[in-house]
Amino acid sequence: MPCYCEICGREVLNERDCRKVVIEGSILHVCPDCYRKLVSSGKAKPYVEESKKPLVVTSQSKRVVTGASRGFGEEFEIVEDYAKRIREARERLGWTQAVLASKIKESENTIKRIESGRLKPSLELARRLEKVLGIKLIERTAEEPLQTGKGDEDYFTVGDLIRVSKK
Structure with a gap:
């Protein structure tokens, strides 16, 4: 089953060649070329279980x-x-x-x-x-936990993070 590089979008035909990296706390699947570039530049760390x-x-x-x-x-x-x-x-x-x-x-x-x-x-x-x-x-x-202003809920939504302006 192929995977797609989440950086360049290239299809990686062999699933074993698909690599995982951590960028800003997010785990991304990347192709071998992007993996090599990101890790060697220090912009990403290899994902560790x-x-x-x-x-x-x-x-x-x-x-x-x-x-x-x-x-x-x-x-x-x-x-x-x-x-x-x-x-x-x-x-x-x-x-x-x-x-x-x-x-x-x-x-x-x-x-x-x-x-x-x-x-x-x-x-x-x-x-x-x-x-x-x-x-x-x-x-x-x-x-500190993010306050949503909705009472006892311990989660927030994307709507809590952005303001929508009406024209």
């Missing part, structure tokens, strides 16, 4: 959702003042940017960009920085 607890990073906010039962997840976010915290901790230890870079196995340029605020570290890199510098960079975020 729920039992393996996938990490999904949204590109807009660098929020990370860890897979959990029943489709709910815990979200983490890098603190807003990460650059200041990293620079101050490094200076407190008397380290240069080069020393810090070697300790966390990153380039010195990456450290410079992070400390200047031009690069927000990934969750993995933030965890390494936390461990080496002894600081807190990752915080748990709690999402």
Whole structure:
């Protein structure tokens, strides 16, 4: 049974060649060409089965959702003042940017960009920085439920999200 690439629309005749990727928290079926382009560019992550607890990073906010039962997840976010915290901790230890870079196995340029605020570290890199510098960079975020204004209902519709203007 063929599948269709949800990016380019191409028909993938062999179902085994149809790949799954995660983009902005959505799972998409893509052809091998789109898969290769999206994953290598960092715009998508390969889909990992729920039992393996996938990490999904949204590109807009660098929020990370860890897979959990029943489709709910815990979200983490890098603190807003990460650059200041990293620079101050490094200076407190008397380290240069080069020393810090070697300790966390990153380039010195990456450290410079992070400390200047031009690069927000990934969750993995933030965890390494936390461990080496002894600081807190990752915080748990709690999402507030969306209020629909319809009483006790715990769901919302597309109509709740948009306004319809009459002419």
